[in-house]
Amino acid sequence: MAEVLFIGLSLASILLLIALGLSITYGTMGVINMAHGELVMFGAYVTVLGITHLHLNFFLCLPLAFIVTGAIGYAIERLLVRRLYGRLVDTLLATWGVSIILIALIRVEFGLAFFGVHVPGLGPGLQNVPIPAILSQPVALWEGFVFQPYRSFIIVATLGLVVLTWWILSRTAFGMQVLAVSRNRTMAACCGINDKRVNAWTFAYGSGLAGIAGVMLSGFKTVFPDMGTPFVIDGFLVVVVGGVGSLLGTTVSSGILGELTGFIASVTNDILARAVVFAVIIAIIITRPRGLFAFKGR
Amino acid sequence: MRVDRRKFLAGAAAGAATVTGVPHLWIRDMDQVWAQDAKEIKVGVLYSLTGTTAIIEKSMSQVTQLAIDQLNKKGGVLGRKVVPVIEDPASDPKTFSEKANKLVVGDKVPTVFGSYTSASRKAVLPVFEKRNNLYWYPTYYEGFECSKNVIYTGAVPNQQQENFVPWIIKNLGKKKFFIVGSNYIYPREMAKVCKILVEKNGGQWIADEYLELGHSEWGAMVKKIKDSGCDVVYSNVVGDSVVAFYREYKNQGLDMRKLPICATVTSEIEVQAMGPEFAVDSYTSFPYFQSVNNAANHKFVEDYKSFAGKDAVTHHALECAYFQVFLWAQAVEKAGKIEPEAIREGAKGQEFDAPEGHVKIEAENLHTWLTPRIGQVQSDGQFKIVDEYKAPIRPLPYSAYGETNDNLFCTAKGLDASKLKKT
Numbered sequence: 001m002a003e004v005l006f007i008g009l010s011l012a013s014i015l016l017l018i019a020l021g022l023s024i025t026y027g028t029m030g031v032i033n034m035a036h037g038e039l040v041m042f043g044a045y046v047t048v049l050g051i052t053h054l055h056l057n058f059f060l061c062l063p064l065a066f067i068v069t070g071a072i073g074y075a076i077e078r079l080l081v082r083r084l085y086g087r088l089v090d091t092l093l094a095t096w097g098v099s100i101i102l103i104a105l106i107r108v109e110f111g112l113a114f115f116g117v118h119v120p121g122l123g124p125g126l127q128n129v130p131i132p133a134i135l136s137q138p139v140a141l142w143e144g145f146v147f148q149p150y151r152s153f154i155i156v157a158t159l160g161l162v163v164l165t166w167w168i169l170s171r172t173a174f175g176m177q178v179l180a181v182s183r184n185r186t187m188a189a190c191c192g193i194n195d196k197r198v199n200a201w202t203f204a205y206g207s208g209l210a211g212i213a214g215v216m217l218s219g220f221k222t223v224f225p226d227m228g229t230p231f232v233i234d235g236f237l238v239v240v241v242g243g244v245g246s247l248l249g250t251t252v253s254s255g256i257l258g259e260l261t262g263f264i265a266s267v268t269n270d271i272l273a274r275a276v277v278f279a280v281i282i283a284i285i286i287t288r289p290r291g292l293f294a295f296k297g298r
Numbered sequence: 299m300r301v302d303r304r305k306f307l308a309g310a311a312a313g314a315a316t317v318t319g320v321p322h323l324w325i326r327d328m329d330q331v332w333a334q335d336a337k338e339i340k341v342g343v344l345y346s347l348t349g350t351t352a353i354i355e356k357s358m359s360q361v362t363q364l365a366i367d368q369l370n371k372k373g374g375v376l377g378r379k380v381v382p383v384i385e386d387p388a389s390d391p392k393t394f395s396e397k398a399n400k401l402v403v404g405d406k407v408p409t410v411f412g413s414y415t416s417a418s419r420k421a422v423l424p425v426f427e428k429r430n431n432l433y434w435y436p437t438y439y440e441g442f443e444c445s446k447n448v449i450y451t452g453a454v455p456n457q458q459q460e461n462f463v464p465w466i467i468k469n470l471g472k473k474k475f476f477i478v479g480s481n482y483i484y485p486r487e488m489a490k491v492c493k494i495l496v497e498k499n500g501g502q503w504i505a506d507e508y509l510e511l512g513h514s515e516w517g518a519m520v521k522k523i524k525d526s527g528c529d530v531v532y533s534n535v536v537g538d539s540v541v542a543f544y545r546e547y548k549n550q551g552l553d554m555r556k557l558p559i560c561a562t563v564t565s566e567i568e569v570q571a572m573g574p575e576f577a578v579d580s581y582t583s584f585p586y587f588q589s590v591n592n593a594a595n596h597k598f599v600e601d602y603k604s605f606a607g608k609d610a611v612t613h614h615a616l617e618c619a620y621f622q623v624f625l626w627a628q629a630v631e632k633a634g635k636i637e638p639e640a641i642r643e644g645a646k647g648q649e650f651d652a653p654e655g656h657v658k659i660e661a662e663n664l665h666t667w668l669t670p671r672i673g674q675v676q677s678d679g680q681f682k683i684v685d686e687y688k689a690p691i692r693p694l695p696y697s698a699y700g701e702t703n704d705n706l707f708c709t710a711k712g713l714d715a716s717k718l719k720k721t
Contacts, residue, residue, distance in 0.1 A: 127571065270518055
């Protein structure tokens with residue numbers, strides 16, 4: 001039973017990891033970023049390249065991925081999203097296009113493949129990410145329950161990121177500006193907040209979180225160019241169920257969905273688990289259309 | 299939009315130039331427009347370069363081109379240069395069908411080399427049967443097919459499982475099988491054959507579970523394996539899921555030496571991607587491993603590494619994609635003409651010294667005689683060959699239904715459906 005709960009907790013933490021960045025970009029800015037999964041994938045590839053070429057420690061890849069994907073997110077916002085404010089469907093399409101470009105960039109190794117140059121760590125194949133030794137030895141505890149250090153590391157790190165995000169949003173001046181802009185952009189601008197700059201940095205932060213998610217997932221999920229696509233779907237489900245714009249909502253809904261998936265998968269199988277979870281999500285959306293912890297009033 | 303005269307004239311000129319320059323648009327038979335080039339033979343190369351199965355198929359496309367290069371260096375086939383027409387079906391069976399149509403009907407190639415997944419082969423089969431063309435399929439598959447328009451150069455279950463299951467029961471002493479696979483035709487059919495062999499050899503299969511292709515969350519499944527009381531895991535998992543599976547296996551504390559994974563699809567590529575430490579002491583059954591020790595294989599591995607990079611690895615499907623090109627060349631030379639039916643007749647009985655050893659195309663069912671081997675993963679990511687047949691054995695695509703060497707179900711006359719009994 002403890003193992004089933006642990007699996008559920010681990011699934012929840014992975015969902016939360018991905019949904020956190022999405023809840024920032026979608027929740028506070030109302031921008032549907034279809035390229036979010038690809039930013040996660042980029043974080044994974046930064047890890048692969050960092051370990052292969054720069055001989056970095058796995059943990060050092062975390063801030064590196066944050067910076068790289070944050071920069072890409074900043075660029076996406078300034079070049080693309082900014083011109084499409086208020087046009088939700090157009091943003092969706094544009095960011096979908098960005099996601100295709102990002103996948104293709106990895107596949108053709110940023111253009112080098114056309115010249116016959118192969119960079120180890122890029123290309124359409126599977127990539128290997130070696131996990132640091134302290135995280136890779138499972139420890140057998142009581143009653144056949146095996147302590148998995150890597151999954152536990154992800155749970156701890158995710159909670160840390162949630163706390164960090166909450167702290168930034170509620171205890172710093174920048175966070176206050178983010179919340180102001182997301183509630184009422186025009187009024188915030190009238191009060192002297194540079195809403196365009198705030199949006200750019202918000203998007204960059206959300207994308208940076210995606211990069212960190214990519215680093216942590218690269219340790220036990222397969223790293224290949226299409227790995228990001230399934231993540232963005234799960235991420236949106238979590239954000240929408242939790243309530244757009246609510247950090248607590250995202251956390252709680254990822255916990256519920258993760259534990260539910262883990263429990264049903266252990267009893268029957270993963271395919272049925274997914275179907276049941278979708279049914280539950282539909283039920284929640286029908287009864288509470290704005291999610292579990294919707295922000296009241298706009 | 300206002301169309302003024304200038305724009306109209308420019309558009310009309312562009313349109314006229316396009317139509318005259320690309321006669322495909324308005325002339326149906328291309329032979330009337332450009333003379334057939336007597337110095338070239340075009341062949342279709344149909345492997346995914348993008349999408350999920352590009353992981354394996356891109357290398358198969360490249361090794362086909364390598365083989366064609368080597369052929370051309372030796373003077374080509376029938377004195378003509380072989381030109382590959384490369385298409386990318388993007389890991390989607392429907393696109394496979396469209397591209398196959400384009401190659402056979404549009405480019406009029408006499409032969410196409412292609413496919414990795416059974417789903418894609420099934421999707422293109424109608425094209426080749428309807429147009430009486432020839433498809434060379436290099437990947438090991440589940441059998442149960444007898445098309446006279448396909449030459450199958452990969453292993454069928456009797457060449458992969460008939461040696462494997464008895465070996466597991468006798469040599470490893472494991473009797474309780476937990477069968478796990480990806481949810482599509484190949485793993486399901488392989489599981490059918492496995493169950494028959496397990497019961498025939500005195501073992502017992504405890505479970506038969508499936509997860510979607512590409513599924514990467516194995517926590518619950520591995521826990522099921524732990525709780526099931528099995529002593530060996532028989533894996534028909536395909537593709538990138540393999541990496542997540544083996545990693546989760548070790549992360550949950552399972553030991554390959556006590557509870558080994560015996561796989562039919564895990565090759566050098568997946569082992570390299572997951573990191574050898576996650577696969578050490580597991581087993582796979584293939585006719586070919588990169589570690590096969592003969593001169594032809596050493597040269598092949600060397601050629602491939604100088605072509606694809608020193609970290610590249612070779613594997614069974616890759617090696618079949620490579621040697622089938624040479625078998626094709628021999629078939630064309632024997633046929634003397636470049637027509638699919640003649641090439642097929644020329645291919646029957648063709649023999650070649652492939653990197654895995656001697657291979658021969660069986661004249662009755664168009665499958666290939668291969669040498670079954672079993673390999674154990676070592677810490678460097680290569681396989682140590684722990685079991686090997688002395689000579690290649692005959693392919694029996696219907697072995698699970700009772701086909702034997704003396705009682706062939708699939709012959710040159712076609713499939714004898716009356717022999718298929720309900721299993």
